[in-house]
Amino acid sequence: MTTSSHTKMLNQLKNKPTILKKFLKHNAPKLRQHGRNIKHCKLCGTTRGMISKYGLDLCRRCFRLNAKSLGFKKYH
Ligand SMILES: [Zn+2]
Numbered sequence: 279m280t281t282s283s284h285t286k287m288l289n290q291l292k293n294k295p296t297i298l299k300k301f302l303k304h305n306a307p308k309l310r311q312h313g314r315n316i317k318h319c320k321l322c323g324t325t326r327g328m329i330s331k332y333g334l335d336l337c338r339r340c341f342r343l344n345a346k347s348l349g350f351k352k353y354h
Contacts (some may be wrong), residue, residue, distance in 0.1 A: 319337035327338035
């Protein structure tokens with residue numbers, strides 16, 4: 279299961295409380311203390327290519343799209 283799909287699954291099971299209970303018992307992801315999966319991109323939710331510098335908490339792709347609006351300037 280991917281890191282972003284766990285909450286989507288909960289939305290689908292909202293109207294089926296018994297199945298939701300069973301899902302949470304058997305399939306809920308482990309709560310982690312450290313490692314790659316505790317850092318998520320604020321915009322897209324991926325765990326890959328994270329930039330934590332300056333408190334950005336964005337992945338490299340979202341940073342590239344939003345860098346100008348955040349006030350970063352590209353020098354050649
Ligand atoms: Zn992202």
